[in-house]
């Protein structure tokens with residue numbers, strides 16, 4: 001199977017079994033109803049997944065979970081992305097990343113009240129990060145959790161909250177308002193959606209694709225929160241949010257790869273059978289090369305995803321931020337491109353609802369924005385890349401190879417030092433001052 005090349009035999013067998021199980025839970029009627037927003041959430045599907053213990057499988061056995069890995073979670077979401085819709089995959093993926101942080105940071109009370117019912121598919125979770133005035137810049141969140149006697153009061157608004165109409169609780173990020181530094185001022189809370197003051201302000205599910213999640217604009221209006229509803233410690237919320245996003249990016253991207261794999265499979269099958277100018281479409285090099293490019297992109301994305309999942313499973317956490325961002329960036333961009341090319345390969349029929357390809361293409365568009373947009377992923381990748389590229393040993397070797405000994409080298413250093421008189425040359429910071437070589441002197445005389 002495409003994408004499975006680096007999986008262990010155990011993981012391949014696991015994925016094959018999940019492939020068959022998920023297939024039995026998805027009907028064309030469910031897919032159409034979700035895509036037309038006729039139902040607000042794939043509730044029965046999530047419950048059935050809970051019955052099969054296919055939710056939040058990275059949650060440790062000690063906390064009541066199956067005790068598998070993030071990679072197992074990613075493979076399950078991939079199969080939901082393959083057979084189902086992006087919304088179904090997202091609803092399942094919530095249980096992986098919300099489950100991860102509730103397991104690792106939550107108290108026993110949180111485990112019993114929220115985590116265990118969620119794993120059974122009996123409590124639906126949603127996640128509140130984005131606000132009307134704050135999207136990519138999460139650190140600018142304004143939702144406030146104010147201390148009030150023995151407890152807290154929560155006020156603020158969140159936008160685009162998937163599943164808000166159906167969810168039983170929301171894992172929300174808020175500020176304590178005690179410091180300007182997001183890294184110490186954030187707090188993560190579980191809020192019951194039945195609590196007085198939890199309000200749906202507007203339903204926002206008229207998406208281009210990714211439908212059937214009842215996404216909404218919500219408000220917390222003087223919601224009372226007990227200390228037992230805080231995940232981790234007050235002030236630990238930023239760390240929790242960053243950990244959650246790492247898991248979300250890996251598992252959610254894998255679901256996109258499942259959708260793209262399905263679209264490419266349908267398109268390549270179509271190309272094999274469709275007559276085109278005395279041969280089959282597959283016999284036209286331009287079409288065959290499209291399939292080749294899509295297959296290569298998809299496999300590259302799978303490899304990055306395998307690596308990111310393995311790094312998280314090995315406990316690297318935020319040390320793997322760049323690798324996770326690379327996997328999310330290329331995974332979501334390639335998945336969408338592959339689905340778009342699948343429509344092109346099929347032609348006009350690809351643009352109809354006869355095949356699920358046009359729906360998959362609309363669905364996959366969303367992940368280039370959610371969980372940190374592609375632009376945000378590039379910011380994370382460049383930060384990690386520059387850090388590594390500025391390693392003194394690496395830079396020294398690079399500069400020496402490229403410039404040292406060339407006729408312009410002395411001039412470049414002199415100009416650099418004149419421009420930065422107060423510090424060492426930026427061209428070669430760890431080297432002694434330049435001594436002109438014979439070759440260079442000869443050239444000047």
Ligand SMILES: Cc1cc2nc3c(=O)[nH]c(=O)nc-3n(C[C@H](O)[C@H](O)[C@H](O)COP(=O)(O)OP(=O)(O)OC[C@H]3O[C@@H](n4cnc5c(N)ncnc54)[C@H](O)[C@@H]3O)c2cc1C
Pocket residue numbers: 127128129130134135136137159160161162207210215366369370371372373374375376
């Ligand atoms: C289908 C869908 C489902 C969602 N579900 C949820 C959910 O369940 N929970 C939740 O909390 N949120 C959810 N979101 C919100 C999503 O996380 C945000 O849309 C995303 O973080 C981007 O924020 P924004 O839309 O406010 O765009 P903005 O942050 O305003 O950005 C607009 C554009 O500018 C770019 N940009 C912004 N800053 C920079 C910069 N510094 N450098 C370069 N480019 C920049 C962005 O990449 C984007 O392309 C969902 C969104 C969608 C579309």
